[in-house]
Amino acid sequence: MRVLIVDDDALITSALKMILEVDKIDVVGVGHDGSEAIQLFETLKPDILLMDIRMTEMTGLDAAKTILSQYPDAKILLLITFSDDEYIIQALKYGVKGYLIKQDYSSIVPALNAVSKSQTVFGTEIIAKIPGLLHTKQPDPQAKFNYEDYSLTAKEYQLIGLVADGLSNKEISVQMFLSEGTIRNYLSTILDKLNLRDRTQLAIFYLTTKNGS
Template identity: 60%
Template sequence: MNIVIVDDDCLVAGALKTILEASEEIKVAATGSDGSEAISLYREHRPDVLLMDIRMKQLSGLDAAAAILSEFPDAKILLLTTFSDDEYIVKALKIGAKGYILKQDYASIIPSLKSVCTGQTVFGNEISSKIPGLLQTSSEFDYGEQDISDRELEIIRLIADGLSNKEIAGKLFLSEGTVRNYLSSILDKLQLRDRTQVAVFYYQHL
């Protein structure tokens, strides 16, 4: 797994590089210190995952992530910060970041990178508990009007709970291929890009 790290604290970036490269599965292709550099480094290296700080002196990680995702919709970006700020969480979800975890939770960084690399969405426990309340609106949404079946809605709920395709397949006694087919249908019907947006959409329309 090739990773690019961007953090405006060089000591933190160096420490993260040391921690990650201690794992034989991870190679740090480059490090940077600003959102603008993150965009350039992503274009150059096309990493499996971009691990990026949010609060940086010039271009923020959120703004850099939005720019990268507009150019590379399949980019996998894991945001790392010391702040569980509600506004940051909502923006990270809406722009399509694959995860948002706190720096102080060092033990979760490598597992989170692996999960994001396989297409899962990752949020630390402290952050996950906030998401429903942050994104909930009072409006009712009729999934039937979008031709979403009961089974598809069940899958949407499980995706919003953070389950992978394999976990959903096991829970619903389906094959992973069938789950992928359902997900493709859901994305098409709701005009969404990926499973992260499915989770956001669900919470927004509770």
Template identity: 55%
Template structure:
């Protein structure tokens, strides 16, 4: 697994390289120190994953990610930052980053990279705990143009609030199988890939 590290703190970058390459399955193919370098190095090295800070002078990690995902929607970008700021979390979700974890949780970095490499999305515990509150609506959004039924809207709201299929089934007095079928239908109807995208969809309508 080839990883590109981008962080404006050079000491952090070199420390991350040491931590990652202690695992034999990880190779750090390059190190950058700015958003602009992230874009240039990604295009040059074509890494499996870009591990990047968010707050950097000049071009931020968010801005670099928008450029890279605009050029390649399959790019795997994992944010690693000291900030659990709500706006950053929402923006990372919105633009399609594969994950958002905190630097403080250094022991989780390699497992997070492996999860992203295998196609999963990863959000550290401190981030996951915030997502439901960020998704809660302040007023009823207008979903009429999506031709969703009331039951489908109820299930979308439950997913956006972090509920499991079992919890949704209990809350709406349905079987888990019925909930799974509803979610599959909803994802197909909205042309979304997974529950995370469904939660982002709901939040964006607020």
């Protein structure tokens, strides 16, 4: 796995580099602002970009938007603090693969491994924040969410829930007793029905509806 690290705090980048190299992860480069992240990504083509969301010269959010507009399949994992709420939903809409609380060093390697398998990663604290950040109304206890209102079947909504839990197509196929090809077909159909782009947006959909289901 080839990882590019970008953070405007040199101590953080050094610590992250050390943590990853202990786990035999190849750190192909280190940058210190968003514009450098764009340049290094284009040059180095890393498997994953691990980047701070809040940087002084150019934010990680702006860098992620630029990179994903040019490389839609780019795998970007953002490091955030508890005060970065305003960035979270916007970056998810751009297509980042997830968030980690910057101080949670023990989760970094497992998160990178998950992202390398095309899974999305959200810390528990972040998952809890998402409905509120989307300004989702509290569900009326008398008005249950009905997946059929979205032309979804029970099996499709079950699959969406497994995607939101971060499972890969292979893991979902085992849980649902279906082939990986069938799961891919289901996902394509679901994304078309909901007019969504990717698994991350699908996870957001699930998180904003499950409390009323």
